[in-house]
Amino acid sequence: MADKLTTVIVEDEELARNLxxxxxxxxxxIEMVGECENGFEGVKVINxxxxxxxxxxxxxPKITGFEMLELLEHKPQIIFATAYDQYALKAFExxxxxxxxxxxxxxRLAEAVDxxxxxxxxxxxxxxxxxxxxxxxxxxxxxxxxxxxxxxxHISPVDQVRYxxxxxxxxxxxxxxxxxxxxxxxxxxxNALNPKxxxxxxxxxIVKVDEISEIQQYEKESYIVILHDKTKLKVxxxxxxxxxxxxxx
Amino acid sequence: MDFRHPFITNPxxxxxxxxxxxxxxxxxxxxxTLGNNINVVEAIVQVCAFLLSFAVIxxxxxxxxxxxxxxNNSFWRIVIAHAIAATVIIFIxxxxxVVIIKIFHPTPSRWIESQIANRxxxxxxxxTIYVVFFYAVNYYNGFKEKLRSExxxxxxxxxxxxxxxxxxINPHFLFNSLNSISSLTMTDPSKAQEMVINLSQLMRxxxxxxxxxxxxxxxxxxxxxxxxxxxxxxxxxxxxxxFEIEEQCLSAEIPNMILQPLYENAIxxxxxxxxxxxxxxxxxxxxxxxxxxxxxxxxxxxxxxxRGEGIGLRNIRERLQIIYGNPGLLKISDNKKEFKxxxxxxxxxx
Numbered sequence: 001m002a003d004k005l006t007t008v009i010v011e012d013e014e015l016a017r018n019l020x021x022x023x024x025x026x027x028x029x030i031e032m033v034g035e036c037e038n039g040f041e042g043v044k045v046i047n048x049x050x051x052x053x054x055x056x057x058x059x060x061p062k063i064t065g066f067e068m069l070e071l072l073e074h075k076p077q078i079i080f081a082t083a084y085d086q087y088a089l090k091a092f093e094x095x096x097x098x099x100x101x102x103x104x105x106x107x108r109l110a111e112a113v114d115x116x117x118x119x120x121x122x123x124x125x126x127x128x129x130x131x132x133x134x135x136x137x138x139x140x141x142x143x144x145x146x147x148x149x150x151x152x153x154h155i156s157p158v159d160q161v162r163y164x165x166x167x168x169x170x171x172x173x174x175x176x177x178x179x180x181x182x183x184x185x186x187x188x189x190x191n192a193l194n195p196k197x198x199x200x201x202x203x204x205x206i207v208k209v210d211e212i213s214e215i216q217q218y219e220k221e222s223y224i225v226i227l228h229d230k231t232k233l234k235v236x237x238x239x240x241x242x243x244x245x246x247x248x249x
Numbered sequence: 250m251d252f253r254h255p256f257i258t259n260p261x262x263x264x265x266x267x268x269x270x271x272x273x274x275x276x277x278x279x280x281x282t283l284g285n286n287i288n289v290v291e292a293i294v295q296v297c298a299f300l301l302s303f304a305v306i307x308x309x310x311x312x313x314x315x316x317x318x319x320x321n322n323s324f325w326r327i328v329i330a331h332a333i334a335a336t337v338i339i340f341i342x343x344x345x346x347v348v349i350i351k352i353f354h355p356t357p358s359r360w361i362e363s364q365i366a367n368r369x370x371x372x373x374x375x376x377t378i379y380v381v382f383f384y385a386v387n388y389y390n391g392f393k394e395k396l397r398s399e400x401x402x403x404x405x406x407x408x409x410x411x412x413x414x415x416x417x418i419n420p421h422f423l424f425n426s427l428n429s430i431s432s433l434t435m436t437d438p439s440k441a442q443e444m445v446i447n448l449s450q451l452m453r454x455x456x457x458x459x460x461x462x463x464x465x466x467x468x469x470x471x472x473x474x475x476x477x478x479x480x481x482x483x484x485x486x487x488x489x490x491x492f493e494i495e496e497q498c499l500s501a502e503i504p505n506m507i508l509q510p511l512y513e514n515a516i517x518x519x520x521x522x523x524x525x526x527x528x529x530x531x532x533x534x535x536x537x538x539x540x541x542x543x544x545x546x547x548x549x550x551x552x553x554x555x556r557g558e559g560i561g562l563r564n565i566r567e568r569l570q571i572i573y574g575n576p577g578l579l580k581i582s583d584n585k586k587e588f589k590x591x592x593x594x595x596x597x598x599x
Contacts, residue, residue, distance in 0.1 A: 083421045
């Protein structure tokens with residue numbers, strides 16, 4: 001490959017960054033174009049520079065590496081570098097090229113870079129990470145949702161989420177602080193939110209149990225849910241069954 | 250202290266006690282009728298009036314024992330307390346006995362004349378036996394209680410040790426530190442060496458099974474400074490520890506490994522989530538109530554993290570409760586900018 005891989009590092013610890021940089025410096029197929037200390041910077045720099053490859057730490061201040069990935073418009077190849085081994089599965093769900101466990105050797109790093117080179121060669125283009133997020137039920141539910149609102153990154157605790165509406169490839173998340181659009185599927189939220197607190201009432205709606213004020217019959221065998229603020233949402237047959245199950249009526 | 254009567258807490262004792270007196274009373278009736286040729290009714294009246302009534306009144310002697318324990322009172326105080334209590338109890342006892350005799354006995358005045366001195370003497374003797382008996386019960390209970398709480402304490406210390414061991418050598422701490430060292434070997438080998446030495450020292454302290462549950466504050470402090478030094482290499486200017494320790498605190502005694510979870514929390518909730526420098530302050534002074542240690546960290550109020558009283562804090566609270574019998578020795582305050590933990594470690598009065 002003639003071209004060098006343009007590379008960005010997102011890592012909060014200076015020493016870890018230095019080590020990675022000094023390793024990468026000796027590799028002639030890597031061109032360092034940026035380094036960031038946290039996920040906020042990461043979103044900005046990656047969307048701006050559109051690198052081929054990003055080295056990403058997971059536990060960082062403000063937002064995690066995974067949350068940062070969800071905010072990217074440009075989808076680079078990702079190599080995770082972390083001391084935590086418990087995120088390997090999740091990294092795989094995010095279609096990571098490789099997962100480096102700290103401390104790692106230069107050889108191991110070179111191997112990871114080779115994988116990226118191979119991936120780019122066979123796929124032609126970089127793969128779309130956000131689309132490949134797993135639909136499997138998870139062991140842990142979300143406790144916050146990170147969204148990009150124009151130029152600001154907004155962190156919403158799930159307690160503030162009122163309901164979610166599907167809009168083609170996006171969902172609209174209605175929170176007590178306003179509404180936010182996010183590129184995710186309804187299926188994703190159905191799995192990622194605690195089913196005790198959130199019910200899928202319709203193909204297009206997931207609603208928080210506490211927000212429901214009334215369930216009204218609308219036509220024969222068709223219902224609507226009325227929220228505390230008088231918002232009316234359609235309920236499907238399956239949705240009605242889900243409501244019955246959770247609310248126990 | 251538990252002021253409930255042992256008859257209430259342990260009904261079996263009450264049953265044995267009752268059985269004992271029933272047997273004693275029956276024996277007494279038999280002796281009086283067969284040995285002394287007193288008629289049965291008279292004998293039963295006598296026994297009820299004095300023997301069985303003492304069984305009832307005597308149970309109250311427990312409270313006298315409870316309020317004048319051998320450990321907390323001077324010898325003469327106890328003697329005086331018992332003399333007064335005995336006199337009161339015996340007076341009541343004799344009074345009721347005489348009332349019963351007067352009602353049921355065929356020749357009450359003759360009986361009272363000949364027997365009353367005997368009865369008073371017997372009352373004091375019985376009282377003394379009761380006192381000895383109850384002190385023995387008390388001592389035995391205290392002993393059992395002590396064994397139990399000692400066992401619990403040992404388990405807790407072990408758990409704390411294990412937790413400290415786990416957290417000091419927890420994968421993230423260890424691997425991140427090793428990664429820092431890996432980085433330093435290229436840029437600053439002497440610093441790398443220093444960190445290897447610090448890390449070794451810290452691990453040695455953790456691995457050493459210190460059987461003494463208490464160490465000097467100085468020792469505990471040095472161990473934690475080492476921990477902070479290692480984390481400081483990793484986090485750089487983001488971690489800003491400072492100490493304000495009164496000289497006289499250093500020799501104070503403190504349960505071992507009680508501070509480490511507090512610093513670990515400060516780093517986890519303060520430094521991990523911060524992009525700005527976080528102050529981790531330690532202040533200590535000697536007060537009337539003991540050694541006061543205040544550990545505080547600033548934190549970013551925007552960070553959403555569920556922060557309850559985690560295992561670390563709960564463990565410390567429980568250990569202090571067991572060792573010093575006071576649940577209020579750990580205090581937490583949180584003003585949304587700074588998280589502060591205040592420990593008060595009682596010291597033996599010199």
